[in-house]
Amino acid sequence: MDILRFITAGSVDDGKSTLIGRLLFDSKSILQDQLETLEKQSKNKNADGIDLALLTDGLRAEREQGITIDVAYRYFSTPKRKFIIADAPGHVQYTRNMITGASNSNLIIILIDARLGVIEQTRRHSIIASLLRIKHIVVAINKMDMVDYGQERFNEIKSDYNKVVAQLNLQNVTYIPIAALHGDNIVEKSEKMPWFDGLPLLQFLEEVEVADDINHTDPRFQVQYVIRPQTKELHDYRGYAGEIINGVYKKGDKIKILPQDIETTITKIEIAGVEVEEAFAPQAVVLHIADDIDISRGDTFVHIDNLPKVENNIDVLLCWMDNKPLQPGNKYFLQHKSRLIRAIIQEIEYKVDVNTLEHTAVTDSVKLNEVVKARLRTAAPLVYDPFEKLDGTGSAILIDETSNSTVAAVLLS
Amino acid sequence: MNKYYLNYLEQLEAEGIYIMREVAAQFEKPALLFSGGKDSITLVQLAKKAFAPGKFPFPLVHIDTGHNFKEALDYRDNLVKELGAELIVRKVEDSIRERKLTEPKGKFASRNWLQIHTLLDTIEEFKFDACIGGARRDEEKARAKERIFSVRDAFGQWEPKLQRPELWNIYNGRIHKGENVRVFPISNWTELDVWNYIRKENIPLPSIYFAHYRDVIAHEGQLVAVSDYIQIDETDVIMNKRVRYRTVGDMTCTAAVESNAETLDEVVNEIIATRISERGETRIDDKVTEAAMEDRKKGGYF
Numbered sequence: 001m002d003i004l005r006f007i008t009a010g011s012v013d014d015g016k017s018t019l020i021g022r023l024l025f026d027s028k029s030i031l032q033d034q035l036e037t038l039e040k041q042s043k044n045k046n047a048d049g050i051d052l053a054l055l056t057d058g059l060r061a062e063r064e065q066g067i068t069i070d071v072a073y074r075y076f077s078t079p080k081r082k083f084i085i086a087d088a089p090g091h092v093q094y095t096r097n098m099i100t101g102a103s104n105s106n107l108i109i110i111l112i113d114a115r116l117g118v119i120e121q122t123r124r125h126s127i128i129a130s131l132l133r134i135k136h137i138v139v140a141i142n143k144m145d146m147v148d149y150g151q152e153r154f155n156e157i158k159s160d161y162n163k164v165v166a167q168l169n170l171q172n173v174t175y176i177p178i179a180a181l182h183g184d185n186i187v188e189k190s191e192k193m194p195w196f197d198g199l200p201l202l203q204f205l206e207e208v209e210v211a212d213d214i215n216h217t218d219p220r221f222q223v224q225y226v227i228r229p230q231t232k233e234l235h236d237y238r239g240y241a242g243e244i245i246n247g248v249y250k251k252g253d254k255i256k257i258l259p260q261d262i263e264t265t266i267t268k269i270e271i272a273g274v275e276v277e278e279a280f281a282p283q284a285v286v287l288h289i290a291d292d293i294d295i296s297r298g299d300t301f302v303h304i305d306n307l308p309k310v311e312n313n314i315d316v317l318l319c320w321m322d323n324k325p326l327q328p329g330n331k332y333f334l335q336h337k338s339r340l341i342r343a344i345i346q347e348i349e350y351k352v353d354v355n356t357l358e359h360t361a362v363t364d365s366v367k368l369n370e371v372v373k374a375r376l377r378t379a380a381p382l383v384y385d386p387f388e389k390l391d392g393t394g395s396a397i398l399i400d401e402t403s404n405s406t407v408a409a410v411l412l413s
Numbered sequence: 414m415n416k417y418y419l420n421y422l423e424q425l426e427a428e429g430i431y432i433m434r435e436v437a438a439q440f441e442k443p444a445l446l447f448s449g450g451k452d453s454i455t456l457v458q459l460a461k462k463a464f465a466p467g468k469f470p471f472p473l474v475h476i477d478t479g480h481n482f483k484e485a486l487d488y489r490d491n492l493v494k495e496l497g498a499e500l501i502v503r504k505v506e507d508s509i510r511e512r513k514l515t516e517p518k519g520k521f522a523s524r525n526w527l528q529i530h531t532l533l534d535t536i537e538e539f540k541f542d543a544c545i546g547g548a549r550r551d552e553e554k555a556r557a558k559e560r561i562f563s564v565r566d567a568f569g570q571w572e573p574k575l576q577r578p579e580l581w582n583i584y585n586g587r588i589h590k591g592e593n594v595r596v597f598p599i600s601n602w603t604e605l606d607v608w609n610y611i612r613k614e615n616i617p618l619p620s621i622y623f624a625h626y627r628d629v630i631a632h633e634g635q636l637v638a639v640s641d642y643i644q645i646d647e648t649d650v651i652m653n654k655r656v657r658y659r660t661v662g663d664m665t666c667t668a669a670v671e672s673n674a675e676t677l678d679e680v681v682n683e684i685i686a687t688r689i690s691e692r693g694e695t696r697i698d699d700k701v702t703e704a705a706m707e708d709r710k711k712g713g714y715f
C-alpha cells in the first residue's frame with residue numbers, strides 16, 4: 001500500500017469541500033459519532049441529511065461564512081491506498097493557501113461547475129498546477145445534476161478545457177463528470193450518465209500510478225544535520241544525516257561535495273542506525289564518507305558524473321505570498337531545503353498574468369498572489385537544479401528577515 | 414514492481430525523521446512534549462531513529478496534571494532511563510497554587526484547560542523555542558488545519574487565519590524572541606497508522622492500552638475509571654469491567670472502552686472494526702462545543 005496525496009481546486013462554491021465529504025462518506029471513513037455531530041450542525045442538508053462541506057471546514061469563521069479559508073487535510077484509506085487530501089480554498093484572496101496544499105500533492109482535482117464551465121479561477125488553478133508541475137490532473141465536472149446529466153454539456157466543457165491543456169502543455173489529464181452532492185461517479189459508476197465510459201473518481205484515484213513520479217536516476221542529497229556522538233565508544237563517528245531527495249546512493253559511490261567542490265567516496269550508509277548497501281529517495285539516511293572534509297548543514301552530495309548547477313545569479317519565478325508587497329533591492333533569506341542564504345532580488349523582468357499566462361510589464365509593486373519572473377543574487381553559490389528538471393532541488397522559499405514570514409515560493413531555473 | 418519503493422508506513426516514517434532533524438538543526442532549545450501516550454511514544458521512536466547512534470537530542474517534557482495513570486508514569490520513567498534523556502516534569506498543581514488559578518469543579522473536573530498555564534510557564538522557564546507534539550490532523554477539525562511548523566506568539570496563541578505558507582517540505586522555523594514553534598511530525602498519520610507502526614516496530618506500550626480489569630462507572634455511555642480524582646455520586650454504579658484505553662490522558666477526562674484485546678494484533682483489529690472516532694469514544698471534555706479545540710489552540714494549547 002502506498003500514499004496518494006491530492007488537492008481539490010477550482011472556484012468558490014464549485015463543490016470542493018462537498019466532494020471530499022462525499023469521498024469520505026461513501027468510503028465509510030466517517031465514523032458514527034462524527035456523523036451525529038454533523039447531522040446536528042447541518043443546515044443545508046442533502047438527501048443523506050448532512051452538509052458534506054462541514055466535514056472539512058474546521059474553523060469557526062469558515063462554518064459561519066460557508067467558505068474555506070485555509071487548507072484542511074483529511075485522511076482515508078481503501079485496501080489499495082492511503083489518501084492524504086488537501087481541501088483548498090477557492091477564493092482568490094486565499095490562493096497562497098491553495099499553493100501550500102498544491103506543493104505537496106501528486107495529483108490535483110480541478111472542479112468545474114457544469115453550469116459555469118471554464119472560468120477565471122479554473123484557469124488560475126490550472127496555471128498553478130502547471131507551474132508547480134503537479135504530475136496528474138483530474139478535471140471533475142461537477143453539479144452534473146444541474147445540467148440534466150447531459151453529455152453534450154460535458155463535451156463542451158471538455159473541449160474548452162482542452163484549450164487550457166494545450167496552452168499550458170499539461171500532461172495526464174483525465175475528465176470525469178460528477179455530482180458530488182449526490183454521489184454520482186464518485187465511488188460507483190453513475191446510472192444517470194451511462195454515456196460516460198471512464199472510471200468513477202475513487203477507482204481512478206486508487207489506480208493512478210504514482211510510484212514512478214519519484215526520480216531514482218539523479219542522485220541528490222543535502223545534509224540536514226551532522227551526527228557526532230563524541231562518546232568513548234563512538235569517538236570518531238561522524239555521519240551526515242539527511243533525506244535522499246532524488247536518486248539512489250550506494251556504498252562505494254564516487255561523490256562530489258558541493259559547493260566545496262571536493263571529491264570523495266561513500267563508505268557507509270545507515271538508516272536508523274542499521275547499515276545498508278544502498279538507499280533511495282525519499283529515505284532518511286546517514287551517509288559516511290572517506291575523507292575528512294569540512295561539511296555542514298545545507299551542503300550537497302552528488303555523483304561525480306551527474307552534477308547540478310552551482311550559481312550566484314539565478315533566474316526564478318516567484319509566487320508572492322505576503323500582504324507586504326515585494327521590495328526590489330530588499331534582502332531576503334532564501335531557504336533551499338536545509339540551506340539558508342541571503343539573497344537579493346535584483347531585477348523583476350515581468351509579471352505572469354495568472355489568467356492568460358501573458359507577460360506584462362511591472363509598473364506597480366508586486367502584490368499578494370502575483371507571479372513574477374525575477375533575477376536573484378545569492379550571497380554564496382547555490383547548489384540546485386532547474387525546477388523543471390528536479391522539483392526537489394529546484395524549489396525554495398523566501399523569508400522576510402524582519403517579519404520572519406515566508407513571503408514567496410521560488411521556482412529556480 | 415519498482416525496486417525502490419516505500420510503503421505508506423515507511424513514507425510516513427521518513428517524513429517524521431526528516432522533521433525531527435529539521436527541529437534539531439533549526440532550534441537552540443527544542444523539547445519533546447511527552448504524555449506517555451501512544452502518539453508521544455511514536456515521536457520518541459522517530460527521534461531515536463533520526464539521531465542514531467547519537468544521543469537523544471531533546472529533553473522530554475511532561476506537563477503533569479496530577480491525574481495520571483500510574484502505568485503511564487512507570488512507563489515514562491523507564492523510557493527516560495533507557496534513552497538516557499533528560500526528563501522535565503512540571504505540575505499543573507503548582508501552577509494552580511502559585512498563580513491562584515481556579516480549579517474547575519464538577520463530576521469530572523478536568524485540568525486539561527489549566528495545562529496551558531503550566532505549559533506556557535515551562536516554555537518560558539526553559540526558554541524553549543520549539544516544542545514537538547504528537548497531535549495528528551485526523552483527530553479533530555481544527556487540528557486538520559494546522560501546519561507542521563505552527564508558529565505561536567509569546568502567549569502561545571495560534572492564529573488560524575494568518576498561518577505561514579508551508580511549501581513542499583521546506584520548514585521555516587525562524588521566529589522572534591519570545592515566540593515559539595509547535596512542531597507536529599506525525600500530522601499526516603491517522604490513529605490506525607500509529608497503531609500499525611507500533612506493531613511493525615514492536616514498540617512496548619503502557620499496559621493500560623491492553624485489556625485489563627478495572628473499576629469503572631458509566632457516564633453518558635462512556636466508561637470512566639474510578640479514581641480519587643472524580644466524584645462518585647450515590648447514583649453511580651461501580652462495575653468491574655475488562656477494558657483498554659485508546660488514548661492516555663488525564664484520568665478525569667479519558668474514557669475506556671470495553672475490550673478483550675491483549676496483543677497489538679488484537680488491538681489493531683478492534684481499531685479497524687470500530688465505528689467511533691478516537692476522540693468521540695475517549696474524550697469526555699471535547700463534547701462541550703464544536704469549536705472547543707480551535708478555542709483552546711488559540712489560547713496556547715498544543
Ligand SMILES: Nc1nc2c(ncn2[C@@H]2O[C@H](COP(=O)(O)OP(=O)(O)OP(=O)(O)O)[C@@H](O)[C@H]2O)c(=O)[nH]1
Pocket residue numbers: 010011012013014015016017018019044053066067068088089090091142143144145146178179180181182
Ligand atoms: N446541485 C449540486 N450542488 C452541489 C454539488 N456539489 C456541491 N454543491 C453545492 O455547492 C455549494 C458549495 O459547495 P462547497 O463544497 O462548500 O464549495 P467549495 O468549492 O468547497 O467552496 P470554497 O471552499 O469556499 O471555495 C454547496 O451549497 C453545495 O451543496 C452538486 O453536485 N450538485
Ligand SMILES: [Mg+2]
Pocket residue numbers: 016017018053067068087088089090
Ligand atoms: Mg471548500
